[in-house]
Amino acid sequence: MGTARGVDPFAESEDQSALRQLARETAQREVAPDSRSRDESGEAPLTVAKALAAADLLRVTVPEEYGGLGYGDVEASIVLEEVARVDVSSAIWCQLTFNGPPRGIQHLGSERLKQQWLPSVADGDALLSIGITEPDAGSAVHQMRTSLTKHGSGWRLNGYKNFSTLGHVAQGILVWCRWPGGSGAKGIGAVVIPTDRQGVSITGVHAGMGIHSATEAEVAFDDVEVTEDDVLIAGDPHNTDAFKVLLGHLNHERCGNASMCVGAAQGAFEYAISHLNDRIIDGQPLADRQGLQWKLADMAIELESARMHLRRAVHLAGVAGTPPPLETAMAKAAANRAAKFVCDESIQLLGGYGYSREYPLERAYRDIRGLCIGAGTIEAQLNYVGSNVARGRSSSSPGWVPQNFG
Ligand SMILES: Cc1cc2nc3c(=O)[nH]c(=O)nc-3n(C[C@H](O)[C@H](O)[C@H](O)COP(=O)(O)OP(=O)(O)OC[C@H]3O[C@@H](n4cnc5c(N)ncnc54)[C@H](O)[C@@H]3O)c2cc1C
Numbered sequence: 338m339g340t341a342r343g344v345d346p347f348a349e350s351e352d353q354s355a356l357r358q359l360a361r362e363t364a365q366r367e368v369a370p371d372s373r374s375r376d377e378s379g380e381a382p383l384t385v386a387k388a389l390a391a392a393d394l395l396r397v398t399v400p401e402e403y404g405g406l407g408y409g410d411v412e413a414s415i416v417l418e419e420v421a422r423v424d425v426s427s428a429i430w431c432q433l434t435f436n437g438p439p440r441g442i443q444h445l446g447s448e449r450l451k452q453q454w455l456p457s458v459a460d461g462d463a464l465l466s467i468g469i470t471e472p473d474a475g476s477a478v479h480q481m482r483t484s485l486t487k488h489g490s491g492w493r494l495n496g497y498k499n500f501s502t503l504g505h506v507a508q509g510i511l512v513w514c515r516w517p518g519g520s521g522a523k524g525i526g527a528v529v530i531p532t533d534r535q536g537v538s539i540t541g542v543h544a545g546m547g548i549h550s551a552t553e554a555e556v557a558f559d560d561v562e563v564t565e566d567d568v569l570i571a572g573d574p575h576n577t578d579a580f581k582v583l584l585g586h587l588n589h590e591r592c593g594n595a596s597m598c599v600g601a602a603q604g605a606f607e608y609a610i611s612h613l614n615d616r617i618i619d620g621q622p623l624a625d626r627q628g629l630q631w632k633l634a635d636m637a638i639e640l641e642s643a644r645m646h647l648r649r650a651v652h653l654a655g656v657a658g659t660p661p662p663l664e665t666a667m668a669k670a671a672a673n674r675a676a677k678f679v680c681d682e683s684i685q686l687l688g689g690y691g692y693s694r695e696y697p698l699e700r701a702y703r704d705i706r707g708l709c710i711g712a713g714t715i716e717a718q719l720n721y722v723g724s725n726v727a728r729g730r731s732s733s734s735p736g737w738v739p740q741n742f743g
Pocket of ligand 1: 467
């Protein structure tokens with residue numbers, strides 16, 4: 338059999354391999370041990386965040402001038418994979434730090450907003466949550482009602498946001514809201530509000546199927562004072578420009594979501610393989626059964642396919658860019674589906690132990706289930722991919738060029 342002589346286009350650099358190693362060791366040492374008890378108690382991963390910060394792992398995407406390492410989406414993806422490999426809830430903290438509001442502030446924010454938030458999120462002293470979804474505006478986000486009304490030289494913010502991950506723990510929240518006079522997608526922009534400001538209140542915390550220690554909050558805004566200093570990007574009631582910029586930024590979050598799915602599935606896959614090798618039935622390890630090897634083969638193929646979609650999307654972002662939308666939508670859908678399949682089959686391969694709370698697989702399955710809904714559902718990704726390919730649009734990567742079938 339000939340050996341491969343080509344070059345892996347997604348091979349990690351020395352720095353990236355070292356970052357993966359650091360993230361793996363830190364996750365194994367600091368994240369894994371209490372992950373089950375946090376899942377049982379619902380305690381937020383505050384101690385974990387401190388440990389990740391101490392290992393410099395929360396600095397990954399923050400620019401160097403604000404105390405970060407200045408890396409891009411590839412490195413964010415590496416850390417997210419490794420932390421989610423042992424605990425998705427803890428990876429969510431990294432996700433909010435790498436691909437949530439700080440990324441928006443870094444690209445769009447004023448110097449004042451950058452100074453206010455970026456050094457403290459890099460140090461693990463602050464967390465920013467995301468306020469986009471509302472009861473009547475989930476997938477149809479342009480139906481949002483949360484709005485600014487003019488008040489003196491600034492505004493007053495009124496509205497209600499649902500499913501804001503770790504909103505009850507965060508020091509600040511990035512709120513998508515409507516500027517005066519806007520309707521539909523026109524006039525939607527975003528502000529960043531400290532959660533201790535008068536008029537901001539946590540009205541509930543969801544009890545979800547999974548992600549128990551990084552659950553979602555309901556946040557109300559009651560006549561909250563907003564000044565020019567709080568504005569991330571202003572909505573113009575005459576156009577959808579700001580809304581489009583904000584939507585584009587979600588591609589970071591979607592790649593982060595896909596990274597957590599790949600990482601969690603990888604962890605479940607490794608656990609199942611180890612179990613099959615250890616479990617002896619009729620004098621033979623289960624891993625020797627061809628029927629089970631075929632399952633492993635299908636799992637490996639699904640997982641690697643999703644990983645390649647993801648790698649392509651994050652590599653296309655470059656160091657300072659944003660992952661392109663079509664590749665990102667494909668990566669998120671592929672990773673969500675692969676994680677569902679791989680975690681489900683891993684449970685099956687462990688039999689009763691897979692189903693038991695004493696083993697980590699049922700937790701991984703419950704956790705990734707939420708990732709298939711957050712950051713845009715699988716169906717929302719399929720809508721985007723389908724509507725684009727139906728119009729003959731194709732990926733921007735050189736690997737997939739339009740064909741002329743005429
Ligand atoms: C774990 C988790 C974390 C989250 N974190 C945050 C957060 O931090 N901040 C935040 O703002 N939000 C967050 N969300 C909310 C999330 O973004 C929304 O739940 C999601 O966008 C779907 O909106 P919805 O729940 O209103 O469902 P709906 O939009 O009502 O959708 C219901 C179903 O219909 C499908 N559907 C809807 N429209 C279409 C269509 N046009 N074509 C085909 N199918 C369609 C959907 O795919 C879904 O299956 C989180 C959700 C979860 C589960």
